[in-house]
Amino acid sequence: MNYFSSNFKLGILGGGQLGKMLLYNTRKFDIYTCVLEASEDAPCKIACDEFHLGDLMDYDAVYNFGKQLDVLTFEIENVNVDALETLEKQGVKVYPSSKTLRIIQNKAQQKLFYVDNELPTASFSRFAFTSEIKKVIKHDGLSFPFVWKAAQFGYDGQGVKIVKSIDDLEGLPNVECIAEALVPFKNELSVIVARNASGETKSYPVVEMEFHPEANQVEYVICPARISDSIAQKAKDVALRTSEAFNHVGLLAVEMFRTPDDDILINEVAPRPHNSGHHTIESSYTSQFEQHIRAILNLPLGKTDSKVSGVMVNLVGAEGHKGNVVYENIERIMEMDGVTPHVYGKKQTRPFRKMGHVTIVNKDVNEARRIAEEVKQTIRVISE
Secondary structure (H helix, E strand, O other): OOOOOOOOEEEEEOOOHHHHHHHHHHHHHOOEEEEEEOOOOOHHHHOOOEEEEOOOOOHHHHHHHHOOOOEEEEOOOOOOHHHHHHHHHOOOEEOOOHHHHHHHHOHHHHHHHHHHOOOOEOOEEEEOOOHHHHHHHHOOOOOOOEEEEEOOOOOOOOOEEEEOOHHHHOOOOOOOEEEEEOOOOOEEEEEEEEEOOOOOEEEOOOEEEEEOOOOOOEEEEEEOOOOOHHHHHHHHHHHHHHHHHHOOOEEEEEEEEEOOOOOEEEEEEEOOOOHHHOOHHHHEOOOHHHHHHHHHOOOOOOOOOEOOEEEEEEEEEOOOOOEEEEEEOHHHHHOOOOEEEEEOOOOEEOOOOEEEEEEEEEOOHHHHHHHHHHHHHHOEEEEO
16 A cells, blocks of 8 residues: 555544654654644644544543544544444554554453453452442451552543552542552663554663652653673563564554563553653664654554764643643753653643653763753743
8 A cells, every 4th residue: 555645545533742742753754644633722632634632541532533533543532433343344444453452442451351361460359339349348358558440441540549548549530440559670671562454573771660659740751771691582582472462553652561580571552652662763773753653554664773873851830830831941951962851742731740751861871860960950841
């Protein structure tokens, strides 16, 4: 099929920053794109060929959008899977598939999938409602601490809470959920695997993620991870086995814990470009966004090696600021060598909202990490 400068139409469900960064690459290749998004102010709006307003969870909106397209992908998991299933039956190619997305959308299903496929993950219990957890605790069926996770619609630290006492369950939504053993870990790692429909598979180098203690959001992504080759190989093997089990097409970001005994446990996966791969725009031969396009169109996959070490810093809204956004001191970080800011195009800031990211490249990963700290201390995302 001719994708380039042709009548071919690619659809993207979701109009956020991941979609915007995918569109940099469809522009590069002159691939015609249509985006469906509920917000008029979506970052994608400026870069796609057609922008459609609609609710991603609404069956009719997704179905009517998708039926005019050749290939459909998504930049967010919260979309109507039933509509995707219908579109697949009618010949629209949906990548990753509705089957993959259905499993990943529900954290309880996702965990059961790992168990069924003998993939390493932390032990867990599933509950139809949060209120059931209290009964189980009373009968000594569950011990503190554990991690409560809503089965559906959690993202960026939402829908996740470390529970150290019965009081911590107060105020949590009474929804389907899991209680997962709290894993003591040395590092949180991530590997992004790309796979096209022909089965060609490539993985990116293992990265290390450092999290913000309060927001439960990634603060820094460090590539390569500061771990031994043998641990890196172990993490890569788990990620490749996970990708194979899903038989997915597109990108799969596999987030993992490295335990004190150097075991690797899967935390969760994302079937799309991922925060832990943003550094690839500057640091890799092929960015994760270009790779996703290549994979879903069944084109040859690009080289995944790093050209240079990279560290990514998330730019999130400062606490106490809400309203029209101002990037304070952005000029100062642009003076630093190897520093590239990415501004997502969200006009309104609020505390901890992802507003952009900054990549720092340097041949020495520790120096890149030091500069990243300086960047973090210098730039602030505030309101007017």
